[in-house]
Amino acid sequence: MxxxxxxxxxxxxxxxxxxxxxxxxxxxxxxxxxxxxxxxxxxxxxxxxxxxxxxxxxxxxxxxLKRGLLSEDEEQLVIDLHARLGNRWSKIAASLPGRTDNEIKNHWNTHIKKKLLKLGINPVTHETLNKESKPEGSCSHAENSADNNITISSEDNYSTNATTTDNCSTGDNSNLFDRICNDESLLTSLWLDEPPLVDTSWNSxxxxxxxxxxxxxxxxxxxxxxxxxxxxxxxxxxxxxxxxxxxxxxxxxxxxxx
DNA sequence: AATATGTTCAACCGCGCTTTA
DNA sequence: CTAAAGCGCGGTTGAACATAT
Structure with missing residues (x-):
């Protein structure tokens, strides 16, 4: 047809x-x-x-629209949301006011991906590369993100956090990230394709x-x-x-x- | 200074989902 | 119910720019 x-x-x-x-x-x-x-x-x-x-x-x-590179907080948020949502750039962008899915996608492919690889972290699964030989079907974005949180600093120092209690902590200047990261309802709404709750600055x-x-x-x-x-x-x-x-x-x- | 190579990102393409007639 | 049209998403491309040789 x-x-x-x-x-x-x-x-x-x-x-x-x-x-x-x-x-x-x-x-x-x-x-x-x-x-x-x-x-x-x-x-x-x-x-x-x-x-x-x-x-x-x-x-x-x-x-x-914001112009320029993503801030440290925004980058951290992208990493965490990507761990939970995968390549759903529009959903990720909905949590970053003033940023577009295209911009985030580009930033991921050109900057974040390389940084993660450099640190031995698989940018797709968010697993550390040396622990990827896991049983079949044991890894999904939504599942592994919570127990394999990754943090990034301005000096490009990353660390994987194996605990769930200290989830998404990046310090005092990561209010946006912390707020969204700790807001399970927001993450759930993103996951369930509900309207974004954070990006109130722009819907149309x-x-x-x-x-x-x-x-x-x-x-x-x-x-x-x-x-x-x-x-x-x-x-x-x-x-x-x-x-x-x-x-x-x-x-x-x-x-x-x- | 010239050329090669690498990087970035705006823009395009095609597909799937939703809406409409 | 069905097909067409509209919309938005994610993947990919390629021109422009930066850096290395």
């Missing part, structure tokens, strides 16, 4: 996005919100696949209704207002580039996408 391609291949641009394309997409979403991705390219004047637009927005243009972006809640002083700056806005978005957090003008209610309203 075959599946119809998500978009017409003819005339659809691929490859890196230009600043002009970013501008069009950001302006469109700022005024119309996220909806009907297949229709976005046409409405926004882009020669792109709707899927590509969605990806560009979620992975790069979203205003609440502005809807038309949400933008209606913004008056002229609080609406997103347009490219006409500030042509350097997007570059700022890419380098700094939400507060840094002015999205803090959206108060909590605005953000909550913006999350309610049909």
């Amino acid at each position: 075959g599946r119809k391609p998500c978009c017409d291949k003819l005339g659809v641009k691929k490859g890196p996005w230009t600043a002009e394309e970013d501008k069009k997409l950001v302006n469109f979403i700022a005024t119309n919100g996220q909806c009907c991705w297949p229709a976005v390219p046409k409405l926004a004047g882009l020669r792109r696949c709707g899927k590509s637009c969605r990806l560009r927005w979620t992975n790069y243009l979203r205003p609440d 972006t502005a809807t038309p209704a949400a933008t209606d809640t913004c008056n002229n002083e609080t609406r997103l700056p347009s490219w006409e207002d500030n042509s350097a806005w997007l570059l700022d978005c890419q380098d700094f957090g939400i507060i840094d580039f002015g999205f803090d003008c959206l108060n909590e209610n605005d953000l909550n309203t913006s999350k309610t996408v049909a």
Whole structure:
């Protein structure tokens, strides 16, 4: 039967996005919100696949994205959640506000994986390599994580923790990690595919209704207002580039996408 | 300075699940 | 109930950049 391609291949641009394309997409979403991705390219004047637009927005243009390397706490959290959830990057990302599944996946493959291997830890099973010859079926992500917790420090010093009582402790500066790690209900919800409980900073972006809640002083700056806005978005957090003008209610309203 | 090799990460692809008609 | 369409996920690719020779 075959599946119809998500978009017409003819005339659809691929490859890196230009600043002009970013501008069009950001302006469109700022005024119309996220909806009907297949229709976005046409409405926004882009020669792109709707899927590509969605990806560009979620992975790069979203205003609440953090930029830069994962912090020590975030990295530790990723390791622990990966031990429990496996390669379910979207679930892991749901516990790290401002981080995308793609970003975490990349960081895992380029940094964390190597660090774990360097320390003799299998990044797939989270078992130490010299103790992997276990009976068949004795190892699953969810099972082994609790009794084989791995901690990481800024000096790349890792250690495996064989106890369950000292689970996920990384010190005083790991509040986020500790909170999530000790929150069994959260981990259970992640495991059971329930909506994420931690990442309240973002579920979706502005809807038309949400933008209606913004008056002229609080609406997103347009490219006409500030042509350097997007570059700022890419380098700094939400507060840094002015999205803090959206108060909590605005953000909550913006999350309610049909 | 030139070239080779390694690393990073944005973007694409294809698949499965969910929703809709 | 069924098929098509939409959506989101995870794996993979390749261009750009960094480092080594």
